[in-house]
Amino acid sequence: MARILITSALPYINGIKHLGNLVGSQLPADLYARYMRQRGHEVMFICATDEHGTPAELAAVKTGEEVADYCARMHDVQADLADGFRLSFDHYGRSSSARNHTLTQHLAGKLAENGLIEEVSEKQVYSNADGRFLPDRYIEGTCPNCGYDRARGDQCENCTKLLDPTDLIDPRSAISGSTDLEVRETKHLYLRQSALKDKIDAWIDSQKGWPILTTSIAKKWLHDGDGLQDRGITRDVHWGVPVKKGTEDWPGMEGKVFYVWFDAPIEYIAATAEWADAHGLSESDWERWWRTDKGAEDVRYVQFMGKDNVPFHTLSFPATIMGSGEPWKLVDYIKSFNYLNYDGGQFSTSQGRGVFMDQALDILPSDYWRWWLLSHAPENSDSEFTWENFQASVNKDLADVLGNFVSRVTKFCRSKFTEVVPEGGAFGAQETTLIADLTTRIRAYETHMEAMEIRKAASELRAIWVAGNEYLQSAAPWSTFKTDPEQAAAQVRLALNLIRVYAVLSRPFIPDACDALMAAMHTDDDNWPDDVSAALAALPAGHAFTVPDVTFRKITDDERAEWEGKFAGART
């Protein structure tokens, strides 16, 4: 039994996430966590809301709440939706937790002790009307290059030219529109990533088999231009972890907070401590996952994230960990994802474009979404959601191939025998062939799941479902029943057992449906089919079952058309 630590990139607190966010980190992480638990491994699956930063402050202003209240409310909303999608976190924490404050301040103190923090005085734009410093992209103005009048301080969206806020003509605050801006001197802490460049580079080089998306992004940042740059880890905002050197005040940094990207990954660790607190456990219970001097030496740590998060997880966070000089667990494998597009464009939180988690659950149960999203996960390149494809996949894979298999087997048994696994007959050549075929396929499925090859795993699982229909077609119990009812009984017995095997195998993808199938088969035997032959005898003759309700219904053309129209514009 192995010990596996799994983290999903933290969803930002600012609003409900769309399906692209979901499939880029939380959902595949959940698939992996569920699979590894089922295989008997000890799993710690951690996620949390990422709550700090300017966007959270502005969102709270918009709703008229205190930012802490806003975040607490949105955390609960996101936690409910995560629950709705059956994301099986061991703990869903908050980056604003006391644990994260303490640990973030502690690690910053260690970095300072080790000479890896530098104080830098710099000039930044301050908005008198807003009473705050403005990040570059919160300053708007006319582009000096193309004349576009809504260029941002970091880049012009129109001509894509990179800008400095002082380049803008007629600059104004993107928050209030105020032109009462001034440049002020302010002091910030920088993490001296450049000093750790060679160490990080060697560490990246030593990783084998990471997705090319992961390593190519890391390498680019390490080697582009002058190499890895130092990074500011503090900000002049109010909502965040106050800058402290461990438990001590940090002279000159009063009123400042750590940059959200400094404290967010630390929350992976802090959330595990929150988990221990929530369960009344001790420090050592969470430290054995994270401290290599306290039992984490044999932990395998896997992170899941969208490609936009890769630099922070391959460079900044490892720099924090390594630079602390303390024996924290470093990541062993980073599974990164491209983006899911929506019907010819991007999903967009700010523009309300696409399908959001709450809306998805209003339409259909989570299993339908889980299946489509996971079987189309953007592993190698961006992939695309269309309603037509969604309808076709769900109807064919879930309703016709799997759902109908369950239906035809259970109903046939009920009509020719009773709602009890029938007795008599013996397995012959067809059954031997099926068992051999299933064994090969299940072993392939396991290989893909362990390698986090999600699309391949989904396609193998589907092939396993198809094998059941192929078997029924060739065994044809409806024919053998007329001439040799004993043989038909053996065939039906096998097919009924196949339903249980499918429920066990498919559970990481479609947990609710599998629970329903297990309930219909009146069993809680969820043993993995290591030995297929034995697994197909788990439900013995005489074992009662209930013909289940429709496992997966079809999406009608009318529904598809309705949803296509409903989600064509921006969310209101």
Next chain:
RNA sequence: GGGCCUGUAGCUCAAUUGGUUAGAGCAGAGCGCUCAUAACGCUUUGGUUGGGGGUUCGAGUCCCUCCGGGCCUACCA
């Protein structure tokens, strides 16, 4: 501007890392079956691998170039 990724059948994707005739699923066509959610099974039609050039005994895979799509570019997160 720079870096990286990507372009394969009508659609969604593979292709053991340079090795035989580029494979699956869906959609389409034909046949079979009648237990089942108008479901299932079998057979089958689709490709100048974005264009052009090169290296090689051999290129979807490597190189050059052009065209298209995307991401990142360090102060959104």
